[in-house]
Amino acid sequence: MKSLAVRIATALLAAWYALCRLLPVRDQIVCISRQSDQEPVDxxxxxxxxxxxxxxxxxxVLANTLKSPLSYLPVMMRQVFYxxxxxxxxxxxYCIVVSLLGERIKAPVVQIWHALGNMKKFGYTALDTEEGxxxxxxxxxxxxxxxxxxAVSSLTFAEDLAAGFNVEPSIVFEAPLPRVDxxxxxxxxxxxxxxxxxxxPSLMGKKVIVYCPTFRKAEPANEKEAMAALLNAIDFSRYALVYKPHPVSTQVIDDPRAIRIEDPAIDPLYRADYVISDYSTVMYxxxxxxxxxxxxxxxxxDYHGKRAFNIDLERDVPALFTADAREIMxxxxxxxFDHGAFDAFVARNIALxxxxxxxxxxxxxxxxxxxxRE
Known part of the structure; x- marks a missing residue:
């Protein structure tokens, strides 16, 4: 049934695309995102x-999250038009329309992805895993x-990215995301x-720790205990903790001591004195x-059994890697912290x-x- 539905959807999209191709091509670039409903910074x-x-x-710019197949249908029709x-x-x-139409699309399609650098296996290198x-x-x-x-932030990851997207390495080019600027x-x-x-205003006069975890498909069994341990390890008379969730994460830290800034235009990372992450490219x-x-x-x-990595986090990243919140504090x-070693690590993975x-x-x-011209 699912296969039939996809074939029918592909046929309808192809027919709509053929009809729209009768219209003149304009001097415009269309940028499509499924990451959020707001215009991505890049x-x-x-x-x-x-x-x-x-x-x-x-x-x-067409930015729309997929909330339900029915509500996403007009979104896809609009994407096809542009x-x-x-x-x-x-x-x-990932764009459903582009993948289903594939070689029917006459215009070149550029995938810039949404993360700086690359650490985790994804796409075709994470098939049939719990996180893939x-x-x-x-x-x-x-x-x-x-x-x-x-596009890739550094050719260091060219083969990893090509494998994840299942494309020829020859089409991968080095170009860090605009947000680096x-x-x-x-x-x-x-x-x-x-x-x-x-x-x-409560941040004034305190050192600010920003907590930026990666996206997980399922809540870890020990997540609540780990968050409690982190909060209990912090001296809130001297430090403030700001929680910056992954854009598509549903994780909630239900504790008034963890501050969350809801305005997507304001990035707490710029006020951070320290960043606590886990397996996220926010480290770059x-x-x-x-x-x-x-x-x-x-x-x-548990996590590294669900998701393989392109780098050895414990060995390759010159930062403290621990399950003990007290050790971090x-x-x-x-x-x-060794700034020189970490700067060199970032420079290898973000080629300016x-x-x-x-x-x-x-x-x-x-x-x-x-x-x-290409």
Whole structure:
């Protein structure tokens, strides 16, 4: 039944695409995201760059989470319309329409993904694991098919990314996400820091710890105990804890001592004195900001059996890796974080362009594809 439904949906999308192809192709780039219902920061920066450098072109951003198949149908129809009438398509996540239409799409499709660097196995390298999809579902949905170019923060991960998307390594190119420019911009840092303090005046006068865990499909058995241990290890007369969940996470820390900033335009990372994460690529963002990182691996014994990694977190990441929250707070108190080693680790995995911004570097590649120069 599911297979029949997918075939029918594919036929309808293909017919709608063929009809839309009768319309003129416009000077526009369509950017599609399933990560949130708000315009992703990377797409916002791409749009602003095109407006400034190529004012005759426009960038259309379609950002919609999948809440139900029925409500997502008009979203997919709109995606097809813009895919058919644009000379280039940019994705930051899996797109059902692109995968089902595949080679029918005439415009080049660029996958920039939504995470800096790459650590965890995903896509085709995580099939039939608890944190991945089944091989049956991947085949049925033609998962990650239809890409013409794939951006990666560093060619260090080129083969890992190619394997995850099941594409030829030759289409992978080095281009960190535009948001890196914001992390490196001193003016943006100051503005964001001020915005965080205005949103949370209680942070004033305290060292701020930002907790940024990775996304998990299922709640770990020891999650509540681990969160209680972390909160109980913190001296809240001297420190404040801000919880920054993964964009698609449903985890809730039900404790008034854990502060959460609801405004998606305000990033608490800019106010952090310390970052506690686990298996998340947010560690790269923290590294670019020069913030000490500590890895709270309270469910490691269970998680690494569900999800394989492209790097050895315990050996390759020069940061404390522990299941003991008290050990993390002791390390914070001692101030022994090795910034030089961590900076070198980040530099290996986020390859900054030499003579231009990350946004300019990526946008030029997109424009070259849209203009048929590649």
């Amino acid at each position: 797409f916002r920066m791409i749009r602003a760059y095109f407006q400034r450098e190529w004012p005759g072109w426009r960038v259309v 895919i058919a009438t644009s000379p280039a398509v940019v994705l930051d996540s 999809h089944s091989a049956e579902t991947a085949a049925l949905m033609h998962m990650h098919e239809g890409y013409d170019a794939v 914001l992390l490196l911009d001193k003016g943006n840092r100051a503005a964001q820091r001020a915005a965080v303090e205005q949103a949370c 963002e923290a590294g670019l900001l020069g913030i000490p990182v500590f890895l709270y691996a309270y469910d490691w014994d 002791a390390a914070i108190e001692e101030g022994g 362009p030499e003579n231009e911004t990350c946004t300019a570097h990526l946008c030029r590649r997109i424009m070259d594809l849209a203009s048929g």
